[in-house]
Amino acid sequence: MSATDDVARMLTLVPWLLERPGASLDEAAEAFGVTTQVIRRDLDHLDFCGLPGLGGGDLFEVNLVGDRVVLRMADELKRPLRLTPQEGLRLVLTADAVAEVAGDDLPALRSAVDKVRDALGIPERVADVVAEEAAGYVADARRACAEGRQVLLRYQGRADEGPRDRIVDPWTLHVVDGTWYLQGHDQDAGDRRTFRLDRAVGLEVLDTPIGVPAPEQLPPPRYEPGPDDVEVTVEVEASARWLADALTIETVEEREDGGARLTFRTDAPRWVARLVLMAGGGARVTGPPHVAATVRDLADQAAGAYRDD
Amino acid sequence: MSTPKVERLVNLTIALLETRRPLTFAEIRRKTGYYDQSDAESARRMFERDKDDLRRLGVPVRTRSTDAFDVEQGYLVDRRDYELPDVNLSPDEVAALALAVRLTGEEGTRLALTKLVARAPDPAELQVAATTRVEVAADPVDPIADALVSRATVTFPYRTAAGTTAQRRVDPYAVAKRRGAWYLLGHDHDRDDLRAFRLDRIRGDVEVVGEPGAFESPEDLNIAALVAGPENDRVEVEVAVSPELRWAFDARGATDTGRTHRDHWPVLRVPGIDPWRDRSWLLGFGPDVEVLAPAELRDAVRDALAAIRDAHRPQVAT
Numbered sequence: 140m141s142a143t144d145d146v147a148r149m150l151t152l153v154p155w156l157l158e159r160p161g162a163s164l165d166e167a168a169e170a171f172g173v174t175t176q177v178i179r180r181d182l183d184h185l186d187f188c189g190l191p192g193l194g195g196g197d198l199f200e201v202n203l204v205g206d207r208v209v210l211r212m213a214d215e216l217k218r219p220l221r222l223t224p225q226e227g228l229r230l231v232l233t234a235d236a237v238a239e240v241a242g243d244d245l246p247a248l249r250s251a252v253d254k255v256r257d258a259l260g261i262p263e264r265v266a267d268v269v270a271e272e273a274a275g276y277v278a279d280a281r282r283a284c285a286e287g288r289q290v291l292l293r294y295q296g297r298a299d300e301g302p303r304d305r306i307v308d309p310w311t312l313h314v315v316d317g318t319w320y321l322q323g324h325d326q327d328a329g330d331r332r333t334f335r336l337d338r339a340v341g342l343e344v345l346d347t348p349i350g351v352p353a354p355e356q357l358p359p360p361r362y363e364p365g366p367d368d369v370e371v372t373v374e375v376e377a378s379a380r381w382l383a384d385a386l387t388i389e390t391v392e393e394r395e396d397g398g399a400r401l402t403f404r405t406d407a408p409r410w411v412a413r414l415v416l417m418a419g420g421g422a423r424v425t426g427p428p429h430v431a432a433t434v435r436d437l438a439d440q441a442a443g444a445y446r447d448d
Numbered sequence: 449m450s451t452p453k454v455e456r457l458v459n460l461t462i463a464l465l466e467t468r469r470p471l472t473f474a475e476i477r478r479k480t481g482y483y484d485q486s487d488a489e490s491a492r493r494m495f496e497r498d499k500d501d502l503r504r505l506g507v508p509v510r511t512r513s514t515d516a517f518d519v520e521q522g523y524l525v526d527r528r529d530y531e532l533p534d535v536n537l538s539p540d541e542v543a544a545l546a547l548a549v550r551l552t553g554e555e556g557t558r559l560a561l562t563k564l565v566a567r568a569p570d571p572a573e574l575q576v577a578a579t580t581r582v583e584v585a586a587d588p589v590d591p592i593a594d595a596l597v598s599r600a601t602v603t604f605p606y607r608t609a610a611g612t613t614a615q616r617r618v619d620p621y622a623v624a625k626r627r628g629a630w631y632l633l634g635h636d637h638d639r640d641d642l643r644a645f646r647l648d649r650i651r652g653d654v655e656v657v658g659e660p661g662a663f664e665s666p667e668d669l670n671i672a673a674l675v676a677g678p679e680n681d682r683v684e685v686e687v688a689v690s691p692e693l694r695w696a697f698d699a700r701g702a703t704d705t706g707r708t709h710r711d712h713w714p715v716l717r718v719p720g721i722d723p724w725r726d727r728s729w730l731l732g733f734g735p736d737v738e739v740l741a742p743a744e745l746r747d748a749v750r751d752a753l754a755a756i757r758d759a760h761r762p763q764v765a766t
Contacts, residue, residue, distance in 0.1 A: 147505050216461075221530065227597065233552050245548075255564065419731050419755075419756070
């Protein structure tokens with residue numbers, strides 16, 4: 140943590156402590172998201188802060204009795220520093236995104252955001268996370284999570300040819316960049332799985348309670364490379380650079396003409412082949428040969444329908 | 449022993465807050481006892497660095513002339529610019545904001561929240577089902593935040609989809625995130641039109657070039673439509689689809705024509721198709737979809753498929 144981070148925290152710690160005489164080190168650490176050691180160090184510094192120049196009389200008075208803190212003679216900083224535009228915008232964005240997701244459960248959040256906007260002079264509608272439609276399954280999925288009931292999910296997996304039905308013990312819903320994910324235990328696979336709700340074809344909440352409960356720690360959905368993955372290299376033109384956003388890319392080599400060479404690992408080469416088709420000629424798989432062959436075969440098969448044109 | 453930097457910065461802030469008239473560098477030295485190195489140049493440099501650090505934190509250090517002849521600059525912090533006004537959040541609102549910050553795990557918002565609630569009573573902890581988590585990842589917005597909030601015109605080097613980079617001059621109206629990408633929406637001075645810019649294509653510094661409050665954003669700004677691209681020229685297309693994938697077209701409001709094609713594939717009519725943008729969506733289905741009409745789209749899909757096939761032919765060693 141840099142000295143300026145420390146100063147930013149201390150300028151807020153002063154009014155926070157003035158408002159809460161006798162607050163404990165633990166409470167302060169919790170409020171600022173740091174350890175009690177950091178708060179102790181801040182207090183050591185604050186003991187030497189105050190109106191400078193005129194000797195000891197005008198310095199802050201920090202009393203630490205046991206783990207309780209009393210700060211006095213610090214009225215020069217009795218109010219916190221304004222939020223920077225970055226801080227204000229981030230807070231509003233965060234609160235907006237949560238209100239979008241859980242607004243009905245948290246009516247106070249919207250009014251809080253309005254007050255924060257007003258106080259900080261952040262214009263309305265200056266930032267937005269545009270959520271994709273998820274065919275209305277979100278509400279049902281959330282209900283199933285809350286009530287601990289199984290769902291029957293009709294789902295188009297990346298590696299599947301068509302949608303399949305599966306019984307899932309739903310654990311949590313995540314919104315990442317406007318896309319909804321359901322995490323849970325897939326009974327057929329016998330393992331935890333992450334489902335994108337925009338690939339769900341149907342979702343039915345069942346009466347049966349979930350069989351496998353959510354683990355204590357559930358990391359958010361992320362692609363984790365597995366042992367059966369293949370490493371794929373794709374050359375993209377500038378027009379097909381969006382491919383990089385759809386994949387978890389390991390390396391990007393920029394080209395002079397605005398294109399790039401992308402390298403990544405995948406467990407679903409067929410899905411990658413379909414992405415390459417979507418690029419409409421702006422992307423070319425250069426390795427491995429069997430993935431390039433999959434693209435060629437799909438394109439050849441598809442082009443066959445138009446042979447007589 | 450030299451004073452720790454954090455104490456120096458806090459005390460410099462207090463000194464500048466507590467003065468009613470601008471303090472010259474000499475006065476600041478006298479009042480604080482800092483910057484007293486024998487080398488005047490390095491003392492001055494240290495002060496300049498401290499001043500910049502405070503400004504980065506958001507401490508509004510103002511520079512004023514101290515006499516009518518503009519001979520020497522003085523410095524002060526106006527308490528009204530420094531202090532956060534009371535936001536008067538109710539305990540429920542404080543609890544809701546705290547929960548929002550916790551759900552997203554955005555560490556960058558934690559101190560902001562603590563600032564806001566430093567003078568408010570601590571609310572009861574809000575218990576909400578932890579079955580929903582939200583990810584915001586707002587880092588890319590930081591460089592544009594100042595200009596957005598203050599309504600100031602900016603310029604930045606921007607890489608177009610075609611791969612060339614050019615300087616753009618924009619009145620920033622809003623930022624929006626869609627499918628993982630952040631966009632800046634604003635008035636493009638060069639093209640005199642509303643445009644959406646991807647923040648990850650800004651290739652360099654965002655520079656403020658005008659005064660704050662230089663413009664108002666339009667009342668009827670439709671953020672979702674702007675980042676989704678122009679709505680014009682939507683057409684209805686006719687496709688034959690594999691029964692397995694029919695659901696994907698039903699989701700886009702397709703209707704059944706009652707006719708079939710090839711191996712009993714249903715022929716569907718899909719409204720609101722953007723012939724350029726949705727061409728890629730249709731191509732992604734590969735051999736599971738055949739575009740029947742309009743003829744221009746059918747030709748475009750056929751040519752793209754042939755080009756993809758040819759580009760993926762095995763390289764013949766020569």
